Amino acid sequence: MKPQKTDNFSRRNFLKTSLLASGGLLIGFNLLAACKPGALMPVDIENLNFNDFNAFIKISDDGFVTTFSPNPEIGQGVKTSMPMIIAEELEADWSKVNVVQGALDSKNFTRQVAGGSQSIRSSWDAFRQTGATAKQMLINAAAIKWNVDASTCVASKGIITNANGDKLGYGEVVKEAALLEVPENVKLKEIKDFTIIGQEIVNVDIDKIITGKPLFGLDYKVAGMLHASVLRPPAFGQKLESFDDTKAKAVNGVSEVIKFGDKIAVLATSTWAAMKGKKALSATWIKDSDFESTEKHNEVLTKILDGTKFETRREDGNISQAFAAADKVIERTYHSPFLPHNCLEPMNFYADVTAEKVHLVGPIQTPQWTVSRVAKLLERKEEDIFCEMTRMGGGFGRRLYGDFALEAAEISSLAKKPIKVIFSREDDMTAGTYRPSIKYRIKASIKDGKVTGYYLKEAAINGNMYGAIPNFFPAGCIPNFKVDTANHTSNITTGAWRAPYTNFLAFAEQTFFDELASELNIDTIQLRLDLLQNVKNTTDEKIEYSGQRMEDTIKLVREKANWGKTEEGVFQGFSAYYSHNTHVAEIADIVLQDGFPVIKKVTVAVDCGVVVNPSGARNQVEGGVIDGIGHAMFADFSFNEGKPDAQNFDTYRLIRMLETPKVEVHFIENNLSPTGLGEPGLPPAGGAVANAINAALGKRIYSQPFAKELEKSGILG
Incomplete structure (x- = not known):
């Protein structure tokens, strides 16, 4: 595994604004992956608006601290955990910390993105440095006031104390601090001394969430705004020939009907009127x-797997010779369906396009990319577009693409009015960007009781993002190893879905290794541990996972789940996977009720480095596990003549409350920098459940959803 990069910080990177009109100090750090060099600070706190927000600290005269959170909040908790990092090194009193969502700031930031579970990982060092530098400036200002050496002063919970016991609050020295030079080489805290990081901190938006205060895109309203409901082609492969809007315009509240491309927008004074008007449209599609x-x-996917046109992603040793010399060769094929995202909050976005500016507001994972596309669509300059981010009611990759924002911008431009596009649930499910349907074929050779060869082939509709991950486990563990990928191009829109490219691959590989262990007559966990010995001291810089960290994670879950020692009637399945820089191992416990497998518990071990907020971290893992189980067990989505067969939850099966198991999460304790957490809990879940089902029923599952496969075999229904 590659060593972690050490970032160098200096005074040149640090930014501050002094002698502000309101008093107080606005101070921040040039956030490396998140910020551009030379970024300028807003000069007047009094005149701050969303367009000026940056990931900086504002300290007021009364000692209150405001941090501006730059990354989109999608439910992954970054609006809470990222400010915790700054507050820790700042030695702030968390009860006096206020967090404000920043807007898109393309002049200063380069990674205002919610995707890939990278927000905390990319900001860890820079955010710590931000807080520590601001703290030192405040201490230096207090020391000057007291005429003492700054080294004799300490700060805690927003209070600076000197050796004589004198005390000053941050608010009492903030003006003086704003005048000082920025110190270099400030000392960061020892992890053992953290008082905020590692604590159970409540979500900063929780009160607003549970009381229904406006936070989400659907909550956003502006006086005079019109609601837009869009009629889109009912099938992939169709375009609009003609339409009649007479009945739509007769609906009370409908003000206008606009054609744009092969879509028709109905504008109305309410969401209900807009959707009713859309249903009244008469359209002909060709x-x-x-x-x-x-x-x-x-x-076509089977034909691809049987063919020879592949792109080789990694090749070690000689796979052909390994198969030729093998005592036994095992080959299995795995299949997954398309999947929609089904965010609780349907897609929506606000746009107000005028000659002077373009104002965008809504739930978006990729604000910068969206602004760039809107600028191109409207032939406007990017600097004329101002984008605010709302909290998102789920995203899972769907809100990466911003098609709904482009629709809003185009409709507003044509209508010359502020409008808000809102998808119905049917719109959300039938006009989506789906997880691609995929088939994997895995082939392994066994020689003298050892796995000597491993060949993975992937065939995916439109390709599976970056293809099968060639440098994840078991790369480096098996001497002869090859990964090939190929795709079929389709007009059905596909893209990232929670834990892209690993959400199904983990199931395929981890059930395959379970079957290999049975063939070798070895404990399935021991097989993984034996293989990991081959990569623990690798010099191969392409290998992305750590053999030692994965081994430690596996051993922890084996202990916590009481592997192999459960009471009679409980069947266990194991799975482990590395994704988004995090190592996760899971063991599922199932029982049989009237012959049906029921998942009772999933034990999870996670190595994600330092856990910033344990309660938020557990929530992420628990949600990922349940999401992974639910979609693996039940989710099925198909197309017929270009049309999705399911349009709402009456025909699309999700996991139900009574079907959710207990999820018990254990974190590896270490002092390593944090890694991703929003997605890594999902990939191993399906494999753990499938392996537990096999332990209980002797039934191997090769396709998702599992319920459908069990029904085919006569086990269910």
Whole structure:
């Protein structure tokens, strides 16, 4: 595994604004991956608005601290955990910390993105330095007031104390601190001395969430705003030929009907009127390209796997020789369906396009990319576009793409009015960007009781993001190793879905290794541990996971789940996976009730480095596990003649409250920098459950959803 990068900080990177009109200090750090060099601070706190926000600290005369959170909040908790990092090194009193969501600031930031579970990881060092430098400036200002050496002063909970016991609050020295030079080489706290990081901190938005205060895109309202509901082609491969809007315009509240491209927008004074007007539209659609179907996809993916046109992602040793010399060769094929995202909050976005500016507001994971695309669409300069981010009611990758924001901008430009596009649930499910349907074929060779060769082939609709991950486990563990990928191009829109490219691959590989262990007559956990010995001291810089960290994680879950020692009637399944820089191992316990497998508990071990906020971290892991189980067990989505077969939750199965198991989470304790957490809990979940089902029923599962496979075999229904 590559060593972690050490960042160098200096006074040149640090930014501050002094002698502000309101008094107080606005101070921040040039946030490396998150900020651009030479970023300028806003010069007047009194005139701050969303366009000026930056990930900086504002300290007021009364000692209150405001931090501006730059990254989109998608439910992953960064609006709480990122300010915790600054507050820790600042030695702030958390009860006096206020967190404000920043808007897109393309002049200063380069990674205002919610995706890839990278927000905390990319900001850890810089945010710590931000807080520590601000603290030192405040201490230096107090020392000057007292005429003592700054080294004799300490800060705690917003109070500076000298050796004589004299005390000054941050607010009492903030003006003087704003005049001082920025210190270099400030000392960061020892992790053992943390008082905020590692504590159970309540979500900073929790009161507003539970009392229904406006936070989300659907809450955003502006006087005079119109609501837009959009009629889109009912099938992938169709385009608009003609339409009649007579009945739509007759709906009370409908003010305008606008055609844009192959879509029709109904504008109204309320969401209900807009959606009712859309239903009243009469449209004729014609075929524009081939209709895609699930049956065709199954056939074409199998044909690809049987063919020879692949892109090789990694190749170690000689896989052909390994298979030729093997005592036994095992080959299995795994299949996953398309999946929609089904965010609780449907897609929505506000746009007000005028000659002077473009104002965008809404839930978006990629604000900068979205602004760039809107600028191109409207032929405007990016600096004329101001984008505010709201809290998101789920994203899971769907809100990376911003098609709904582009619709809002285009409609507003045509209508010359502020509008808000709102998807219905049917819109959300049928006009989505889906997880691609994928087939994996895995082949392994066994020689003298050892796994000597491993060949993974991936065939995916439109490709699976970066393809099968070639440098994750078991890369480096098996001497002869090869990963090939290929795809079928489809007009069905596909893209990232929670834990992209690993959400299904982990199931395929981890159930395959479980089967290999049975073939070798070895404990399935021991097989993984034995293989990991081959990579623990690797010099291969391409290997992305750590053999030692994965081994420690596996051993922890084995201990906590009481592996192999459960009471009679409890069947266990194991799975472990590395993704988004984090190592996770899971053991699922199931029981049989009237012959049906029921998941009772999932024990999870996680190595994500330092855990910033334990309660938020547990929530992320628990949510990922339940999400992974629910979709692996039940979720099925197909297309017929280009049309999705499911349009709402009456025909699309999600996990239900009574079906959710207890999830017990254990974190590896170490002092390593934090890694991703929003996604890594999901990939191993399906494999753990499938392996537990096999332990209980002797039934191997090769396709998702599991319930469908069990029904085919006569086990369910």
